[in-house]
Amino acid sequence: MQKCLSLLLIIAFNHNAQKISNPAALQSIKIIAFGKTDLDAGVLQQQLNKLSRVPVTISYENKLPATAWCEARNRYLADSLLVYLQQHKKMKGEYVLGFTAKDISIGAGSSNWGIMGLGYCPGSVCIVSEYRLKHKNTGLLQRQERLLQLALHELGHNFSLPHCPNVNCLMVAAKGKMTLDGHKYYCSKCSAVLTKKGILLLDRQRV
Ligand SMILES: [Zn+2]
Ligand SMILES: [Zn+2]
Numbered sequence: 001m002q003k004c005l006s007l008l009l010i011i012a013f014n015h016n017a018q019k020i021s022n023p024a025a026l027q028s029i030k031i032i033a034f035g036k037t038d039l040d041a042g043v044l045q046q047q048l049n050k051l052s053r054v055p056v057t058i059s060y061e062n063k064l065p066a067t068a069w070c071e072a073r074n075r076y077l078a079d080s081l082l083v084y085l086q087q088h089k090k091m092k093g094e095y096v097l098g099f100t101a102k103d104i105s106i107g108a109g110s111s112n113w114g115i116m117g118l119g120y121c122p123g124s125v126c127i128v129s130e131y132r133l134k135h136k137n138t139g140l141l142q143r144q145e146r147l148l149q150l151a152l153h154e155l156g157h158n159f160s161l162p163h164c165p166n167v168n169c170l171m172v173a174a175k176g177k178m179t180l181d182g183h184k185y186y187c188s189k190c191s192a193v194l195t196k197k198g199i200l201l202l203d204r205q206r207v
Helices: 002-021 042-053 078-087 139-158 188-196
Strands: 030-035 056-061 076-077 094-100 104-106 113-115 117-119 125-127
Touching: 030 042, 042 056, 042 139, 076 078, 078 094, 078 104, 078 125, 094 139, 104 117, 104 188, 117 139, 125 139
Parallel strands: 030 056, 030 094, 076 104, 094 125
Antiparallel strands: 104 113, 117 125
16 A cells, blocks of 8 residues: 555656646747857858747857766767756746757767757757767758758647657658758648647748
8 A cells, every 4th residue: 555655646746847848839949059169150140040930049158057967978968958947937938949060879888879969859948069060061051951851840749749750850760860850840730730739830931
């Protein structure tokens, strides 16, 4: 009986935790660019502004927080960066997109993997890194386009979209491959989920 009660308490706690983590309705998107970057955070802001019906603003911070540094792998821990961004969120309904040139990763010890981006699903903070967008020596313009697609992918997770089986959808899982080329957008199924939630993103042809 004792065990059963504990289990029930854990389930109740998890359920509550999930409810609390559900973010407020989207009112604005704030890009925080950390340190010097090769790609242009201002261009990303303009592109997102053209696609979104909410304002997209930008602010700059000198460097990533030291609390997220992983000395053993010489790169930053993306989940710690999300915690930092969450703590620095100022307004209800504001979604925060961190942007850095530094390499970011998930996992501990030998299971630490470099990644391009990470976002809570659902949630209101995500982080993207340009470090792995250089894949196959692409030019600046193409990398800037990859950055936009990556940002839309991580924001999609924030908006509760899981990975999508449609290879032409930007919510497709990367699985170690470069999937950010080809001027992709949310497929009709993913777009329908966003529209139902009142997250109105405009047609991709505009950017
Ligand atoms: Zn993803
Ligand atoms: Zn999709």
